[in-house]
Amino acid sequence: MKRQLALIRFALGSARRRAGRSFALAVALGLVTFALSAVLFLTEALRREFRLAAAALPDLTVQQLAAGRPALIAETHRASIAALPGVVSVQPRVWGYYFVPSLSGNFTVVGVETGSETVRRDLSLVMLKGRLPRPGASGEVVMGEALATFLGLDLDDAITLPVGRAEKRLQLVGLFRSEVALWTADVILMSLADAREFLQVPPGQATDLAVRLSTPDEATVAARKIAELLPGARIVDRQLKTRTYDLTFDTRGGLLGAMLLPALVAFLVLAWDRLTGVGPGERREIGVLKATGWRTSDVLLARLWENTLIGLYGAGPGILAAYLYVFHARAPGLAGVLLGWSTLYPALRLTPAVDASQVLVLGCLVVLPFVAASLVPAWRAATRDPHGLLRGTA
Amino acid sequence: MKADRPIMVRAIGLTKRYPAGRGEKTALREVSLAIPRGEFWIVNGPSGSGKTTLLGLLAGMIAPTCGEVQLDGRAITHWRDHHRALVRRHLVGMVFQEFALVPGMSLEENVFLPLVPQGGPDRAGRERGRALLERFGMAAFADTPVERLSAGERQRGAIIRALVTDAPILLLDEPTAALDTENVRILLELLLGLRAEGRTILATTHDRRLAEDPRVDGVLSLVDGALEP
Amino acid sequence: MRSTTWHRIRPLAWLLLLAAAVGWMLQDAAARRAGQAARAPWVGAVVRLLGAADLALSSASRWLRHPSLTEPGAPFADGPAILDNDPAGAALAPPREVLAGAPEAAQGPARGPRKP
Numbered sequence: 019m020k021r022q023l024a025l026i027r028f029a030l031g032s033a034r035r036r037a038g039r040s041f042a043l044a045v046a047l048g049l050v051t052f053a054l055s056a057v058l059f060l061t062e063a064l065r066r067e068f069r070l071a072a073a074a075l076p077d078l079t080v081q082q083l084a085a086g087r088p089a090l091i092a093e094t095h096r097a098s099i100a101a102l103p104g105v106v107s108v109q110p111r112v113w114g115y116y117f118v119p120s121l122s123g124n125f126t127v128v129g130v131e132t133g134s135e136t137v138r139r140d141l142s143l144v145m146l147k148g149r150l151p152r153p154g155a156s157g158e159v160v161m162g163e164a165l166a167t168f169l170g171l172d173l174d175d176a177i178t179l180p181v182g183r184a185e186k187r188l189q190l191v192g193l194f195r196s197e198v199a200l201w202t203a204d205v206i207l208m209s210l211a212d213a214r215e216f217l218q219v220p221p222g223q224a225t226d227l228a229v230r231l232s233t234p235d236e237a238t239v240a241a242r243k244i245a246e247l248l249p250g251a252r253i254v255d256r257q258l259k260t261r262t263y264d265l266t267f268d269t270r271g272g273l274l275g276a277m278l279l280p281a282l283v284a285f286l287v288l289a290w291d292r293l294t295g296v297g298p299g300e301r302r303e304i305g306v307l308k309a310t311g312w313r314t315s316d317v318l319l320a321r322l323w324e325n326t327l328i329g330l331y332g333a334g335p336g337i338l339a340a341y342l343y344v345f346h347a348r349a350p351g352l353a354g355v356l357l358g359w360s361t362l363y364p365a366l367r368l369t370p371a372v373d374a375s376q377v378l379v380l381g382c383l384v385v386l387p388f389v390a391a392s393l394v395p396a397w398r399a400a401t402r403d404p405h406g407l408l409r410g411t412a
Numbered sequence: 413m414k415a416d417r418p419i420m421v422r423a424i425g426l427t428k429r430y431p432a433g434r435g436e437k438t439a440l441r442e443v444s445l446a447i448p449r450g451e452f453w454i455v456n457g458p459s460g461s462g463k464t465t466l467l468g469l470l471a472g473m474i475a476p477t478c479g480e481v482q483l484d485g486r487a488i489t490h491w492r493d494h495h496r497a498l499v500r501r502h503l504v505g506m507v508f509q510e511f512a513l514v515p516g517m518s519l520e521e522n523v524f525l526p527l528v529p530q531g532g533p534d535r536a537g538r539e540r541g542r543a544l545l546e547r548f549g550m551a552a553f554a555d556t557p558v559e560r561l562s563a564g565e566r567q568r569g570a571i572i573r574a575l576v577t578d579a580p581i582l583l584l585d586e587p588t589a590a591l592d593t594e595n596v597r598i599l600l601e602l603l604l605g606l607r608a609e610g611r612t613i614l615a616t617t618h619d620r621r622l623a624e625d626p627r628v629d630g631v632l633s634l635v636d637g638a639l640e641p
Numbered sequence: 642m643r644s645t646t647w648h649r650i651r652p653l654a655w656l657l658l659l660a661a662a663v664g665w666m667l668q669d670a671a672a673r674r675a676g677q678a679a680r681a682p683w684v685g686a687v688v689r690l691l692g693a694a695d696l697a698l699s700s701a702s703r704w705l706r707h708p709s710l711t712e713p714g715a716p717f718a719d720g721p722a723i724l725d726n727d728p729a730g731a732a733l734a735p736p737r738e739v740l741a742g743a744p745e746a747a748q749g750p751a752r753g754p755r756k757p
Binding site: 370 | 659670676680682688691693
């Protein structure tokens with residue numbers, strides 16, 4: 019222990035004596051760490067948000083397929099599915115997308131039973147301003163703040179949107195709170211009847227059926243039974259949705275990480291180059307150490323400590339900067355690259371999934387290859403003949 | 413030479429050849445010497461005669477092409493590198509031609525450099541180092557970066573470093589090269605004082621001020637890698 | 642002498658400062674997670690209302706709002722410059738893991754169920 023502390027003190031002195039080189043390496047390492055950490059923090063935080071929400075998902079969602087494409091499902095299937103053992107409820111849902119050319123994208127239209135106590139209770143929990151749509155009233159909608167702003171609507175303002183050859187007038191009566199903006203940024207919530215009219219879903223049809231089970235673990239069994247009842251239907255369980263989401267972010271994060279890998283490799287090559295090009299001053303220093311009784315292992319250890327310290331001084335601020343960038347500055351630039359293009363972004367107020375183990379992994383991911391890359395140059399320098407090093411011939 | 417003293421530094425037929433161009437260059441040719449404990453010897457010779465190579469071989473820094481080196485009765489020639497490093501830490505203190513102090517480090521840090529791998533100086537080592545700094549008149553410069561010291565001061569700093577491990581053998585390579593007459597006189601007094609403590613000292617030089625001093629115990633002449641009879 | 646001591650301690654002081662900053666970061670993250678727990682009822686409510694937990698992060702054109710419900714391949718067919726709203730443009734089949742664990746009737750080719 020005493021020996022390691024003495025070598026660490028020496029290593030710190032060495033790094034200070036070669037301040038320019040140490041600083042350059044630390045800065046480069048810091049930048050690479052920053053980039054990798056920012057991607058990791060962002061993807062993990064998003065994954066965490068989704069996972070938290072996934073708990074409230076229906077156990078199964080039943081969709082009808084026609085010619086392999088999602089189609090509307092007949093509400094009459096509700097009864098036969100509800101009769102299956104283990105099924106607690108079957109809720110037909112009416113939702114869909116409305117394409118707005120001026121937005122160059124879709125917003126999501128969701129129909130709910132505005133008269134239902136459960137719905138009204140849930141709505142009042144998540145609304146920031148305004149009032150709940152009146153049961154039975156037509157044209158009253160609740161929107162996400164981002165969408166309302168985009169459409170230039172304030173509370174009680176109205177907008178008319180084309181529906182087929184006709185038009186539908188919608189009045190904004192409520193806004194979702196910003197804490198749920200991640201989910202509601204592009205949502206227009208309206209009554210079931212309005213949603214049917216708006217999305218042109220005929221009575222007796224629904225977009226899909228949401229199934230809740232008494233034992234969620236039995237989802238696979240229940241899905242199989244439903245598939246037997248409804249050949250041609252697609253049944254998606256909660257696990258599959260979670261896995262798809264994970265894979266989506268794994269893929270995207272992985273792609274970004276793969277793009278950053280050349281940067282990491284370039285940095286390692288730079289580090290190798292800087293460290294192998296042991297200057298005459300450094301060679302003399304190693305010569306002095308060996309001539310005064312330092313063994314090869316002592317010299318090597320001192321160099322490893324030096325590079326580990328440089329690594330820590332680089333990676334540490336890199337990780338910190340990434341944390342501040344993602345969770346305080348909300349990842350300007352990176353969010354767009356990672357999440358894909360969108361004309362309607364919620365404010366990225368994410369909760370960190372960062373813990374000590376993640377920080378350790380990140381640190382090791384960058385510092386260990388750097389220290390490893392420095393091993394061979396350090397060994398080559400340490401095994402040189404001290405006599406030659408002192409005379410400048412080795 | 414006092415015949416009853418044990419031999420601290422012995423070289424037997426030391427030869428060192430280096431590759432040079434297409435052939436070889438012989439830096440040392442069958443050099444044999446024996447220096448008893450507590451004596452102060454000089455190896456005198458012109459530049460390029462192999463003095464530095466000889467010291468390097470004696471300190472175990474380089475391996476001879478053939479021949480043997482014995483220090484304090486132990487043959488170190490075929491020892492592995494890390495054992496020879498320990499020789500340089502505990503048995504031999506070496507003062508190099510250009511002092512070989514690490515710039516950017518203070519004098520005190522340079523002095524204690526040999527002790528870093530064993531965890532830094534223990535209490536005895538620290539006291540010894542401080543005492544040496546005092547004795548050599550360098551205590552006031554302990555925290556001074558060595559590049560700010562004069563040649564004479566650096567010389568003394570290098571000697572202190574060589575002594576901090578309390579090594580019984582002191583090897584000095586051209587110790588007077590950068591010194592004026594006054595500093596050479598001071599150096600000689602210091603070395604004679606160390607001899608009086610029982611240390612075995614071997615210095616290489618082409619400086620007659622050192623070689624012709626009557627107080628040294630013996631002078632060897634090295635010319636073209638061989639000792640003159 | 643004092644400045645030399647500070648000179649020696651400075652690197653260690655920076656390292657301690659770094660450690661403290663990382664400690665602050667972990668503590669801040671933990672505090673935010675605790676704050677998030679307070680939002681859990683709202684999140685649950687919104688998921689029940691919307692019927693889906695998918696985050697509103699993509700323009701929902703190629704990808705669409707509920708990637709897991711439309712085309713399994715849609716999330717993997719990202720083309721940031723493509724503005725169509727047709728979800729069926731996947732050029733590559735999705736990884737098999739997406740379909741693994743799904744009900745047997747729904748397994749098989751990415752775009753449709755296998756006939757029982």
